[in-house]
Amino acid sequence: KQEVTQIPAALSVPEGENLVLNCSFTDSAIYNLQWFRQDPGKGLTSLLLIQSSQREQTSGRLNASLDKSSGRSTLYIAASQPGDSATYLCAVRLGAGGTSYGKLTFGQGTILTVHP
Amino acid sequence: DVKVTQSSRYLVKRTGEKVFLECVQDMDHENMFWYRQDPGLGLRLIYFSYDVKMKEKGDIPEGYSVSREKKERFSLILESASTNQTSMYLCASSLPTSGRGFFGPGTRLTVL
Numbered sequence: 001k002q003e004v005t006q007i008p009a010a011l012s013v014p015e016g017e018n019l020v021l022n023c024s025f026t027d028s029a030i031y032n033l034q035w036f037r038q039d040p041g042k043g044l045t046s047l048l049l050i051q052s053s054q055r056e057q058t059s060g061r062l063n064a065s066l067d068k069s070s071g072r073s074t075l076y077i078a079a080s081q082p083g084d085s086a087t088y089l090c091a092v093r094l095g096a097g098g099t100s101y102g103k104l105t106f107g108q109g110t111i112l113t114v115h116p
Numbered sequence: 117d118v119k120v121t122q123s124s125r126y127l128v129k130r131t132g133e134k135v136f137l138e139c140v141q142d143m144d145h146e147n148m149f150w151y152r153q154d155p156g157l158g159l160r161l162i163y164f165s166y167d168v169k170m171k172e173k174g175d176i177p178e179g180y181s182v183s184r185e186k187k188e189r190f191s192l193i194l195e196s197a198s199t200n201q202t203s204m205y206l207c208a209s210s211l212p213t214s215g216r217g218f219f220g221p222g223t224r225l226t227v228l
Contacts, residue, residue, distance in 0.1 A: 032216075034216065034217060036217075036219075041222075041224070042221060042222065043120075043206055043219040043220050043221040043222045044208075044217075044219040045219075046216060046217065046218065046219075049216050089158075091159075091217070102147040102149075102166075102210040102211075102212060102217070103149070103161055103164060103174070104149075104159075104161075104208075104217055106158050106159040107158065108156075108158045109158065
């Protein structure tokens, strides 16, 4: 059974710092990996999606990398801002074969606080 | 942009009531999902559907059922609500090929 772990569970940094969030998964036969952001009491917003054949994806100040063979992904946030404060979740989708149907397995999330 | 909407943001029900949570997506996605999110447990998949009238159990289906009569709508049903079903419920949809998940805003259900 796929298990997804995120480290650290919580992170507090001053504004302007570059930071890295980590995600690891136990079954490397993934179809893709997705990073989400969740604000308190709200739904999930998709930030980046990396297909299994890709090594990284970038969007603005965000960069996500994927090392499928070692079961790891990182989300890099450059020049952090107070508005980046949220919970960040990574989720993996197993291979397209069989009956995965796009089911996602989530990590527990990293709670990020960026203080002015 | 894909839009996934859920019928209620907040809901308060009593033990034993039948509860319906509705989810609608506007991008013709085949796959739809219901998750619940609890502190310390993360998001867990309750049920999913890969086509109209098709449904599959997720990791925690006990106490829930679902209905998908139209492609755009996926309903989660609590036949007899219990206090341990107090949670945040999140609906999602995706295409089979891209795998990108789009989530609704969530329904925070409290069962008294």
